[in-house]
Amino acid sequence: MRVLVLASDAFGARGGIPKFNRDFLRALLTHPACSEAVAIPRHMPNPAVDLPSGLVYVTSGLDGKLSYIAAVLRTVHRSPAFDLIICGHINLLPISFLLRLWVRAPIVLVIHGIEAWKPTNRLTVDYLIRGISAFISVSQLTKQRFLEWTKLDESKGFLLPNSIEQAHFSPGPKSKALIDRYGLVGKTVLMTLGEMSSYERHKGFDGVLEVLPILSKEIPNVVYLMAGDGPDRQRLERKTRSLGVERRVVFAGFVPEAEKVDHYRLADAYVMPSRGEGFGIVCLEALACGVPVVASKVDGSREAVRAGKLGILVDPGDREDVKAGVLKALGIPKGTVPVGLSYFSYSNFKRRLHHIVDKILAG
Secondary structure, rough: EEEEEEEEEEEEEOOOHHHHHHHHHHHHOOOOOOEEEEEEOOOOOOOOOOOOOOEEEEEOOOHHHHHHHHHHHHHHOOOOOEEEEEOOOOOHHHHHHHHHOOOOOOOEEOOHHHHHOOOOOOOHHHHHHOOOEEEEEOHHHHHHHHHHOOOOOOHHHOOOOEEOHHHHOOOOOOOOOHHHHOOOOOEEEEEEEEOOOOHHHHHOOOHHHHHHHHHHOOOOOOOOOOOOOOOOOHHHHHHHHHHOOOOEEEEEEEEOOOHHHHHHHOOOOOOOOOOOOOHHHHHHHHHOOOOOEEOOOOOOHHHHHHHHHOOEEEEEOOOHHHHHHHHHEEEEEEOOOHHHHHHHHHHHHHHHHHHHHHHHHHO
């Protein structure tokens, strides 16, 4: 079995979706019937490393939309014998269907979150969705919202939640070097990690900032560590000043992968009262570091904490509820990894993907 994967990004990129795509490709290549996967990323800001055996990673289409289309067409024209086409983003559907000129294979769409919750307003994309053979969603919430507007048969949808390799994360003491770097001696630390962009304002940074003034009355030494960077950072910095909490907020900036675990360990509670998260793999990473997690009731992050089994759920639109959730999380001793986190193990991810592939090919 040869599989063609059109991806927004994977190896050489950071973030939840690239991480999912890397896990997807690795797991796909362990399927007994898979002889080769050819993946073509749309973006690759950093060098691609640790490519798995059996993966052909085509990086000649990174210089814009036309460059990407040309790279895809060249790749398929040279060797059009594929058994499956994986469309890694809804906006890549037009090029996926164009490949039907050469490749007579099922098209499987992967959806992650808000990009699939409602019509895209791109008539071609919304029309082509009717022709996909199947779709894979990272959360039940996203699957249901996608089905509501596409009216696809529910049997076409498969659930494949994100995974975490717990060997890469573990509880541990707070790093003295980071405490000194951020001035956190004697502080109670709340933390959120994510990209700071106008498109990603649903991440929950604003919600935590807005509850800080009332939290500080009960926790005088509370500090909010905002990890991540992006073009929305300046707006968030202005907001801290307008709320009068600038001295309680630390902007950590971009956190390198090598420092991520130590940053999670700084937190006494990981707080993400998000409104539009498709899943929230950062919740899994924090839990794997033994940090209590506060997540949202209204989006896919509730599935990352197994509907409250692994973390605390709050209504992001209710500041009192967010405050109560934070206080509850701070009352939970740190350092214990929930047993149920194994539900999201990479081995389970791999098993689920193999089952999905088998079902699609059999159908």
